[in-house]
Amino acid sequence: MPSYRSPFRTMLLVLLLAVPGAAVAEAGGPFVSPIDSLTDAEIADGQSHFRVHCARCHGMLGQGGEGPSLTRADLRHAPDDETLFAVIDEGIRGTGMPGTFGPNDETLWQIAGYVRSLGRLPQEAMPGDPQAGQAIYEGKGGCPACHIARGEGRGVGPELSNVGNRRNLEYLRRALTNPDADHPMLSDWQKGNINAFLTLRVVSETGEYEGLRINEDEFSVQMRDLAGAIHSFDKRTLLDLERAFGHSLMPGYETVLSAGEIDDLASYLMSLKGTAP
Numbered sequence: 001m002p003s004y005r006s007p008f009r010t011m012l013l014v015l016l017l018a019v020p021g022a023a024v025a026e027a028g029g030p031f032v033s034p035i036d037s038l039t040d041a042e043i044a045d046g047q048s049h050f051r052v053h054c055a056r057c058h059g060m061l062g063q064g065g066e067g068p069s070l071t072r073a074d075l076r077h078a079p080d081d082e083t084l085f086a087v088i089d090e091g092i093r094g095t096g097m098p099g100t101f102g103p104n105d106e107t108l109w110q111i112a113g114y115v116r117s118l119g120r121l122p123q124e125a126m127p128g129d130p131q132a133g134q135a136i137y138e139g140k141g142g143c144p145a146c147h148i149a150r151g152e153g154r155g156v157g158p159e160l161s162n163v164g165n166r167r168n169l170e171y172l173r174r175a176l177t178n179p180d181a182d183h184p185m186l187s188d189w190q191k192g193n194i195n196a197f198l199t200l201r202v203v204s205e206t207g208e209y210e211g212l213r214i215n216e217d218e219f220s221v222q223m224r225d226l227a228g229a230i231h232s233f234d235k236r237t238l239l240d241l242e243r244a245f246g247h248s249l250m251p252g253y254e255t256v257l258s259a260g261e262i263d264d265l266a267s268y269l270m271s272l273k274g275t276a277p
Helices: 007-017 040-053 081-090 105-118 130-138 169-177 186-191 259-271
Strands: 199-204 207-216 220-225 230-234 240-244
Touching: 040 105, 081 105, 130 259, 169 259, 199 220, 199 230, 207 230
Parallel strands: none
Antiparallel strands: 199 207, 199 240, 207 220, 220 230
């Protein structure tokens, strides 16, 4: 991560530029992000500036292109608003992300506010009882055997501590009843768009293994099995390597849980909006 304005200097610049909502307790006090107080009109201005400075790589709607999609709550290189400001201002050293030359700090905060807005899901009513859903998650659903939520569980599958910020109700219901639906297909592999949750089946001289791919290159492949153990294989020694496109290791719950229980479980997942540890 490149060096950038210190919190104190950023606060001072915000005050000098009178960015709306840039409340600071006192010099050296806690930084309050100007994004929190941007108006709809200022977010719209941020969108206009985004289209000029950022859309060529990230797409007109931030959906990705040459650069990654920004339509998610958690941005790997910008976990907080100060860092997001710095990334937009100065870029990310060693990557294709350049700095933004020309806009003043007020405009940069408006762009940052628009980027943050891309990852905010519209408010949805929960279809069930999240407390009952938590009991299903921890008990009948057996979810902690593969997922971590609020620091508890085994990290074989995706981290769920903030899934309520990342996934809407439709996606969560589909993941619970038809988990294969959103897993990588062969066409994704051919385009190079494969995430870490591709299922692998490996046969080596030491046995047969099934799990999730962690990493793969021309010579080796690494996977995590359902017990959480990590295995690394030399491809030259393998008897078989199958990439199970469109297949999830997660079971479908449609025949295990009632419709009401699925609503409760989906509601609990919607309530998970914390920061992944």
